[in-house]
Amino acid sequence: MNTLNDFLGRQPAAPELKSVITAVASACTGISRVVSAGAIAGNLGSAGHINVQAEEQKKLDVITNDMLSDMMRSCAPVAGFASEELETVETTGRTGGFLVTFDPLDGSSNIDVNVSVGTIFSILPAPAGRVPAEADFLLPGRNQVAAGYAIYGPQTMLVLTLRDGVYGFTLSAKDEWLLTHERLSIPKDTKEFAINMSNQRHWAEPIQRYVDGCLKGKTGERGKDFNMRWIASMVADVHRVLMRGGIFMYPWDKREPDRPGKLRLMYEGNPMALLVEQAGGQATDAYAPILDVKPEKLHQRVAVVLGSANEVELVRSLSNS
Ligand code: AHM
Ligand code: MG
Numbered sequence: 001m002n003t004l005n006d007f008l009g010r011q012p013a014a015p016e017l018k019s020v021i022t023a024v025a026s027a028c029t030g031i032s033r034v035v036s037a038g039a040i041a042g043n044l045g046s047a048g049h050i051n052v053q054a055e056e057q058k059k060l061d062v063i064t065n066d067m068l069s070d071m072m073r074s075c076a077p078v079a080g081f082a083s084e085e086l087e088t089v090e091t092t093g094r095t096g097g098f099l100v101t102f103d104p105l106d107g108s109s110n111i112d113v114n115v116s117v118g119t120i121f122s123i124l125p126a127p128a129g130r131v132p133a134e135a136d137f138l139l140p141g142r143n144q145v146a147a148g149y150a151i152y153g154p155q156t157m158l159v160l161t162l163r164d165g166v167y168g169f170t171l172s173a174k175d176e177w178l179l180t181h182e183r184l185s186i187p188k189d190t191k192e193f194a195i196n197m198s199n200q201r202h203w204a205e206p207i208q209r210y211v212d213g214c215l216k217g218k219t220g221e222r223g224k225d226f227n228m229r230w231i232a233s234m235v236a237d238v239h240r241v242l243m244r245g246g247i248f249m250y251p252w253d254k255r256e257p258d259r260p261g262k263l264r265l266m267y268e269g270n271p272m273a274l275l276v277e278q279a280g281g282q283a284t285d286a287y288a289p290i291l292d293v294k295p296e297k298l299h300q301r302v303a304v305v306l307g308s309a310n311e312v313e314l315v316r317s318l319s320n321s
Contacts, residue, residue, distance in 0.1 A: 016077035107233025118235025141270030
């Protein structure tokens with residue numbers, strides 16, 4: 001079976017980009033071990049403080065952020081990085097190469113109940129000839145040169161795009177990433193939707209209408225029954241969409257009207273949108289492609305509606321009408 005190294009060897013990408021991907025994958029191998037050690041290593045539970053997102057940090061949020069940050073500091077082509085868990089960007093003093101943004105442990109509310117979590121990453125070009133500033137990270141997602149995630153589930157997998165299709169690698173018992181899934185493709189139609197239904201009363205009217213159609217099933221205008229899934233781990237929900245189709249939504253809602261959504265553009269929205277588009281799906285903020293959003297702030301939020309193209313298109317047309 002081909003390894004990640006074999007796969008990267010065949011890609012036309014710059015060797016520096018391949019080293020960044022190898023470094024991220026290596027950090028994810030280590031993260032997989034600390035996540036699976038759980039209570040044995042005393043890794044579960046709260047870290048006892050609140051992060052820059054105003055959310056309670058788990059011990060594993062801190063541990064995994066440190067692991068990825070250390071890896072980025074020692075990876076020569078990385079000029080700077082930004083994490084969902086860190087207030088500001090960190091520069092390495094090097095110039096050129098790449099910027100990396102990451103959510104070190106997405107879905108961390110699930111850690112203590114042993115449900116799948118993941119690491120999400122996005123790789124952007126760094127400016128040439130100078131140490132990057134925070135503003136250099138604020139590029140629309142279309143500028144990503146690569147993106148992906150690791151999922152720590154029944155299997156640990158790395159799902160990756162270098163802008164030419166989406167590939168899945170499974171971590172072997174010998175800590176090798178083996179190519180197990182080639183050119184993932186999201187079917188255009190689906191009968192499966194994922195949304196946190198407990199927020200229903202807060203949604204905008206077009207989202208209410210769309211989900212109402214799914215709930216009415218055969219008896220409503222959609223004329224078919226739908227199934228619902230919500231793991232509360234974006235990585236796990238998006239992984240299901242990439243494997244068998246579906247629509248995943250975390251829309252804007254009325255609870256905090258000035259906040260575009262819950263999920264973060266730079267660490268969650270953009271990398272997942274690139275993967276989904278590369279697999280033939282669509283990824284929007286309900287109105288327009290996420291990859292075209294011009295970031296204004298590092299920790300900016302975004303509404304997310306992604307997955308099977310015909311369903312995402314239906315939400316977009318309801319929202320724009
Ligand atoms: P996190 O990065 O702090 O883990 O938050 C993001 C997570 C996503 O993985 C998931 O889709 C969402 O938050 C779940 O939110 P909710 O608990 O409102 O259902
Ligand atoms: Mg997250």
